[in-house]
Each structure stands twice: as C-alpha cells, then as structure tokens.
Amino acid sequence: MPSVSVKLYSVFFKLVLKHRLQSRFDAAADEFGVTSRPEESTAPANPSFAADGVATKDIHIDPLTALSLRIFLPDSFLEPRLAHARPPSSSDSELTLRANGSSTAFPVAARRSYDGPGSVAAYRGYLPSPGTHHRSSSRRLPVILQFHGGGFVSGSNTSTANDFFCRRITKLLDVIVISVGYRLAPESRYPSAFDDGIKVLHWLAKQANLAECSKWMGSGRGVDARKMDSQRHIVDAFGAATVEPWIAAHADPSRCVLLGDCSGANIADFVARKAFEAGKLLDPVKIVAQVLIYPFFIGTIPTHSEIKLANSYFYDKSMCILAWKLFLPENEFSLDHMAANPLVPGRGPPLKCMPPTLTVVAEHDWMRDRAIAYSEELRKVNVDAPVLEYKDAVHGFATLDVLLKTPQAQACTEDIAIWVRKYISSRGHEFSY
Numbered sequence: 001m002p003s004v005s006v007k008l009y010s011v012f013f014k015l016v017l018k019h020r021l022q023s024r025f026d027a028a029a030d031e032f033g034v035t036s037r038p039e040e041s042t043a044p045a046n047p048s049f050a051a052d053g054v055a056t057k058d059i060h061i062d063p064l065t066a067l068s069l070r071i072f073l074p075d076s077f078l079e080p081r082l083a084h085a086r087p088p089s090s091s092d093s094e095l096t097l098r099a100n101g102s103s104t105a106f107p108v109a110a111r112r113s114y115d116g117p118g119s120v121a122a123y124r125g126y127l128p129s130p131g132t133h134h135r136s137s138s139r140r141l142p143v144i145l146q147f148h149g150g151g152f153v154s155g156s157n158t159s160t161a162n163d164f165f166c167r168r169i170t171k172l173l174d175v176i177v178i179s180v181g182y183r184l185a186p187e188s189r190y191p192s193a194f195d196d197g198i199k200v201l202h203w204l205a206k207q208a209n210l211a212e213c214s215k216w217m218g219s220g221r222g223v224d225a226r227k228m229d230s231q232r233h234i235v236d237a238f239g240a241a242t243v244e245p246w247i248a249a250h251a252d253p254s255r256c257v258l259l260g261d262c263s264g265a266n267i268a269d270f271v272a273r274k275a276f277e278a279g280k281l282l283d284p285v286k287i288v289a290q291v292l293i294y295p296f297f298i299g300t301i302p303t304h305s306e307i308k309l310a311n312s313y314f315y316d317k318s319m320c321i322l323a324w325k326l327f328l329p330e331n332e333f334s335l336d337h338m339a340a341n342p343l344v345p346g347r348g349p350p351l352k353c354m355p356p357t358l359t360v361v362a363e364h365d366w367m368r369d370r371a372i373a374y375s376e377e378l379r380k381v382n383v384d385a386p387v388l389e390y391k392d393a394v395h396g397f398a399t400l401d402v403l404l405k406t407p408q409a410q411a412c413t414e415d416i417a418i419w420v421r422k423y424i425s426s427r428g429h430e431f432s433y
Contacts (some may be wrong), residue, residue, distance in 0.1 A: 001392055002313065002392055002393070002406075003406070006313070006397075006404055006406065007313070040156055040159050041159060041160040041161075042159055042163075043159070043160045043163035043164070045058045045158070054073065054074055054075070054167045055072075055075070056072050056073070056163070057070070057071055057246070058070050058071075058158065059071065061199075061200070065188075065192075065196065066183075067180075067183070068157065068158075068181035069157070069178050069179065070163070070179040071176065071177070071179075071247070072167060072169075072178075073246050074141070074174055076141070077141065140251060140252030141174065141175050141176045141251060141252060142173070143175065143177075143178060143204065143252065143255065144169065144173070144176070144177045144178070144257045144258075145180065145197075145200060145201065145259070145268070146179045146180065146259045146260065147179075147260035147261075147263075147264030148180075148260075148264050149260070149261040149293075149396070150184070150262060151262060151296060152263045153184055153326050153327065155262075155264075156181065158179075158181065161400050161401075162179060165399045165402075166179050168401075168413050169413060169417075172414065173424070175257075175424065176246070180197060180267075182197060183196055185326045185327040189328065190327055190328050190337075190339055193267055193327075194270045194339065197267045197270060197271040198270075198274050201278075201282060201285060202282070204251075204285050205253065205281075205282045205285045207244050207248065207253075208247075208253045208285065210248075212284075253284055253285040253286070255288055255424045256287050257289045257290065257291065257423065257424060258272055258291070258355075259290065259291040259293070259416075260290075260292060260295075262295070262395070263296040263327075265292035265293055265294070265295035265296060266339060268290050268292060269292060271287075272290050272357075273353075276349050277348075287355050288424060289355050290357050290358070291357075291359075291360070291420065292359045293398055294360060294371065294396070295359070295370075295374075296340075296367065297340065297341065297367055298317075298320060298321070298370065299336055299344075300341075305367070305368045305369035306366050309364060309368070310366055312395065313365075314395045315367075316366065317366050321335070324340060328340075341370075343370075350381070351377055351378055351383065352382065352383065354378060356383060357378055358385070358419050359371050359372070359375045360390070360416070361388070361389045362389070362393035363389060363391050367395065368389070372389075386419065388415055390412060397409055398413065
C-alpha cells in the first residue's frame, strides 16, 4: 500500500483540484466567465550548469500562442570522458579538464569558456563559445520531447516537479530534453495541445535544417564570395536568425524520443502518429521510440481497474471525466473520442506503424488497465511495447517525486533509461531489455 504521507497528500490534492476543476467548469459554462489558475511552484531557468550538471533556458517559439519550451542541456558534451560523472575530487567550484593529456584544474566560470588545445567543446552562458561548433559536432546528443501532465487543464513545463523530473532524465540518459509548455483547457480546447506538440516537432526539424544550412554557408568551400552572400540571404529569409544555439550545436534530431506523463502521454502518442503520417517532411527528425507514463486514457466501456479503482489516489475517475469535459469541445465530447481512447476504431495510422512504445503504469491507478490493453494491441502487431507496472505506486509517483519522494520513482526513471538507451545508442541496439 502507498505510504501514509502519500495518502494524506492525495486527500489534500483531490480536495483542492476538485474545487479548481469545478470552478473552471462553471466559469467556462458562463459566456462571460473567466478561468483562473492558482500560482504554481516553479523552478527558474538557469543557463549556467547547476550542481547536477544540467543547464536550462526558456524560449518562446510562437508569438501567436505563447508556446514555450524549456531546454535541458547536460554538461557531458564538455568532455566525453566525463559524460556520466564528475571526478570525485571536483567540487561545484572546480572541475578537472584534460588538455593535451595533462590534468588541469579550471574554475567553473573558466571551463564554460575554455578554448584551449584538446578541449572538446566550450560553453558560455546562453551561447556556445565562438569557434566550438566544429569540435562539438562530432558528439551529438539525442533529443527527448517531454510533455508534462495535468489532465490538459493544469501543470507546467517550468513547475518545480517537472523541472526535477526532466533534470533526472537528462542526466540518466545523457540527452537534451525539450519540455513543452503547451496550451491548457478550457481556454484552449482540443486540438490546441495536440497542435502545439506537432508544432514543436516541426520546429525541431526546421532548427536542424537551418543549422545545417548555416554550417554549410559558414564553410564557404567551393563558393565565391558574391554567390555565397546571395545564398546567405536565402537562408536568412527562411529564418536563420532564429536558430537555437543549444540545439544547433549539440542536438541529434535523428534520435528523437517522445515522452509524456498523464495527459502529456496522450499528446506524445498523437505526435507519434502524426510524425509517421508526415514522413520525410520532418527530415532529419526521426522518432525512434516513445514513453507513455500512466497515460490519461479512458473509454465508454469501463475496464476492471476503472471500476475497482474509480476513487483512486490523486486523479479519480469523476475528476478526470470533468477534465475531459473541459478539454473537449461540447459538440465533440465523448469518452471514446480518439484523443481519449487509444483503441477506438478508425484511429489512424495502423498500430503496426507506431514506434517502439514503453508504457509505465501504477498499481493503484484507475487508468492502468486501458494503458496495458493498448500495449497488448501494439505487441500483437510486433511493436516493441513492454509494460512496467510498479507495486504500491499511485498516479503521478514518478513525475511528482520532488513532493512524494517514493522509492519507486528513482527505480522507474532508471528502468526507462535502460529501455530507451537501446533506441538512442549511436552504436546500434546494443542494449537488451
């Protein structure tokens, strides 16, 4: 059974959330109603590497919708031999870098701008230091697009809990995590959140292509100055000025993983389907796998867990139905909507086209059985789709660990890392699961 502290926190959480959901529903029903969200604990972005070796920054990529991203960058690109851990003797103020085979101590401020012989990549604040792109290009990091949970009506990509979870994933997998701040309901109903997910995927593809164009233009090999200047204007016209330096310098979009929890898992699954339909239009972005953490699935015909655990911890069934009413337009509301039920007939593309899919479920979550059923259908068409079920765990256990502090949370992220590595390894599928 869950611990006493988890049970108490769940009771408080449900009381507050039910009141907020109902007030938003009432406001949304009123033609002139205005919904409001209470202030949520957020973690500020920090472009300098923190004690955990992860730097973060926030950017907006769509002025019309205020679509925002938080990018998590690990410091492993500084020196491949230090990819997974700092030297035991180093402190937050000092790190040993190797130059020309010798060990030299540099203060943290210096190591982000050090550009001496033998250094692999330097870093300084929001921008990589000048002249470091070519040295760092030999080691690109996989990308994880992460979609936070909250039942489509709450949550944030900059919340303290989400920031903590993304940092943990960034360090465990040695990847760049891009956490998406998609639009929330009821102000922005379906398909706004799903459209935002697709928009970020296209943004990532554009970033990769612009970075490649800029790199090619920068080399200038075999191109006379006048022609090169003309071609540079063409690149600029397509938005070269909007190239995101962290992505351009360090990301490998050909190894992209989608990861979402709760409603974020629904978005990830939708984005995976649309990515297949888009095909080469997303080149060089390749979705190699997805991770669905206690997905926010539901349906008209209840499963065993939806009956037995209807009043489960944190998000019970009645609260989730209310959230779906806030998210789906009135004329489209149905628990068998293609956004809600992954097994509804006519939901394309064919399941055999889906990427490898890891599903995480909790023993005391009423949404568990439908997520498991989805995985079973994927396996029937030979998609690698294992299920990880955690005993004595509740909905939110992995991504709310900063609050719940359960032993299953760390184990879960480590298990996710083991499975994902076989799809993002640059040396092929060398890991087994």
